[in-house]
Amino acid sequence: MASQQLGHPALEFGLLEASDLKQVEVMKALIVDYLNSFPESWMVHGLVDYYLQSHSDRALSILTSLREPHHKHLFDKLHEYMKSGHKLESVILLGHVIRKQPSWLHKIIFSHPLFGSVLKCLKTDMDVLTVTNGLMLLSTMLPLVPAQIGQYLPHVFDIFCRMACLVSKKQGKAPAVYFLHLNAGLYTLFHLLYGMFPCSFLSHLRFFYGKEENAHIYNEIVLPMLERVRMHPSLITFSKEMEISKARWFRMDVHDILAECAKVSLDSIEGSTEVLPPTYKTSLQRGQFSSLNSENCISYE
Secondary structure, rough: OOOHHOOOOOHHHHHHHHHOOHHHHHHHHHHHHHHOOOOHHHHHHHHHHHHHHHHHHHHHHHHHOOOOOHHHHHHHHHHHHOOOOOHHHHHHHHHHHHHHHEEEEEEEEHHHHHHHHHHHHHHOOOOOOHHHHHHHHHHHHOOOOOOOOHHHHHHHHHHHHHHHHHHHHOOOOOOOOHHHHHHHHHHHHHHHHHHOOOHHEEEEEEEHHHHHHHHHHHHHHHHHHHHHEEOOOOOOOOOOHHOOHHHHHHOOHHHHHHHHHOOOEEEOOOOOOOOOOOOHHHHHHHHOOOOOOOOOOOOEE
């Protein structure tokens, strides 16, 4: 067995970067075989450490293909990084994993504190790169786990309002382009929340922006978004309780949910001249959320 040749934490993950492709494939096979044969956590933890130091695409391909029970080891390690202050790195790696739509994704919500840490980061962190990546991660998750996200919706709505405030006030020491990315991420989240949970979302917006001190943010950031969507039919036929019921989502796949969200949008893309400058709208029309660079922002292509 290949796994018998690989049993010590002194394993040199750097061999994944060898110029000899055959050697690379052998190394990857040894690692995957070990992961499939043994439930210990050290291999996953070591791969996470190695990836965050090297940004190795080959290590990333292994991490994004993990099977149970190693998802818990991945969650544990990322949660450890989050608690130690490495939030940006953790959020980016988790975003890569979520985009692969693993079958165990729903377990991040019910059986591990990592998702709670991500939400807390989005509600408190002032680093624009970190919250932008976190926002895109959250937007990716919503249509993947719609039946499980219901209990967290109040937190998600709070995050939306906080991000709108950050975009409006441009708080934090960051280049203007960073806030353009944050604004684009906020617009994506808006479309998903309005498309999936219109009754709950509008109720929260009505409550939050009904306060006089928030009116200027509503007029500057949120109102232009609302002007780019149709009236949602579920505002007539659904209630807040009905739209978060598991029965509603049982027969819907991700593409069904995204199609429903698109139906109520007046934009052919998730971007508008009222909210984004023409040059940035052009980049979105090409179907990309362009990363600031490959190491500090998720790229959605």
